Amino acid sequence: MATAKECIESPDYLAYRFDFQTENLEFLPITRSEIRQVSSLSREFLGPNRPAIQVPLAEVMPLLESAGNTLEKNPPRFIFHTAFCSSTFLSRCLDVEGDTIGLREPQLLLDAANARRLQWRSSTTGLNYADLPKLALLLLHKHAGRSEKLVIKPINSVNNIIPELLQISGGVKSLMLYTDARNFLLSTLKKGEESKYAVRAMFDLARCDFAHLANLRLSDALHMTDIKVILTLWRLQIEQAEQALQQFSPINRMASVYGERLIDDPLETLQAANRFLDLGVAAEKISEIANSDRRSRDAKNAGQTFSAGKRKEAYDKVESYHGTELDSALNWLFRNNPGTRLRPRMSGALGV
Helix, strand or coil: CCHHHHHHHHHEEEEEEEEEECCCEEEECCHHHHHHHCCCCCHHHHHCCCCCCCEHHHHHCCHHCCCCCHHHCCCCCCEEECCCHHHHHHHHHCCCCCCCCECCHHHHHHHHHHHHCCCCEEECCEEHHHHHHHHHHHHHHHHCCCCCCCEEEECCHHHHHHHHCCCCCCCCEEEEEEHHHHHHHHHHHHHCHHHHHHHHHHHHHHHHCCCCCCCCCCCHHHHHHHHHHHHHHHHHHHHHHHHHHHHHHHHCCCCEHHHHHHHHHHHHHHHHHHHCCCCCCCCCHHHHCCCCCHHCCCCCCCEEEEHHHHHHHHHHHHHHCCCCCHHHHHHHHHHCCCCCCCCCCCCCECCC
C-alpha cells in the first residue's frame, strides 16, 4: 500500500474526496490515460471497486506551507458553467497531450464548496472551510506535467467558491459557460427521471448560497413541480454566474461563453478559448480538434454520438410531449422574476 507521502506527491494517486466526519482525505490510484478518458472524476465513472487509501488531514496540512509558489508559477485554468451547456465538450477539446491536462468534476472541489456552505471547522487541525480550496488545488496540481497547463472543469455546484479559487493566484483565468432557460429546461427533460433527480440535488445545494432561500423548507421544495425546480435552479445559477463575471471579467480573469456558440462554431470558439486562457496550444492542433471526431462524440456517454440534428429531434419530442406546459412554465419564471432574461447576454463575452 502506498504511503501518505506517495499519495500526496505522486500523480498516480488522485486526491478524491474529503470525509468531514473522520477528517481523512481519500486517495484513489489513477493513471493519466484514465484522467483523460473519464467525463467525471467520480465513482460513477472511475468505478466503485477502485481501492481507497485514507490519509489524515493533519498529514496533508503541511502542503499548504511547503508548496511555496506552485500555483503562482503555473496557475490552473477553470471552465465554470451553469450545467447542460457543453462544458464537458469544451474540457475534452482543451485537453491536449503535451500542452494541457483536463480534470473534469473533481469531487474534492465540491467538498471544498460544501465546506463553505457548512461553515466547516476542523476538530483535528487549525484549518477551516477557507483553507480547503487552496489545499484542493495544490493536491490536484500534481497531475499537470512540467510543461502542461492544468484545466479544471468543476461541477456547477462549485460556483459558490469561484472568488476563492480565482484569488488563490493572480494568474488564474477562467471561462463561464451558460445557456438560456429553454435549452436548460429541454436538456434536463430529455435526459429523463435521473436528470430531474440530479437537478433537485443541485437545487438543494444552490439554495444554500442565497440568504432568502437558505431557510426554504424541504416540504416547500418537494411541492414544487420538476419544471419549476429546473427553471428556478437555472435562474439562481445565472445570477451567481453574473456576479462572478461582474467581479472578474473587468480585470480579464473571466469571460462568458454561450454554450450554443460551441455547437454552432466550434473552431472559432476553441481558438478564442485557447487564447483567453493562455493555454499555448498551437492553432493547427485546435483546428485538428475542431474537425475531429471529438465534435461528434457524446461528451458524457461513451460510444454514443452527438449532432445538433439529433439533439433537435430529441428536443422536439420533449416539446411535443409536454405541449403548452413548457411555455406556461417559462412565462411563470418571467412573471415571478421580471428582471430575468430568458435568453441572457452575460457580461464579459469571450472575444474572437
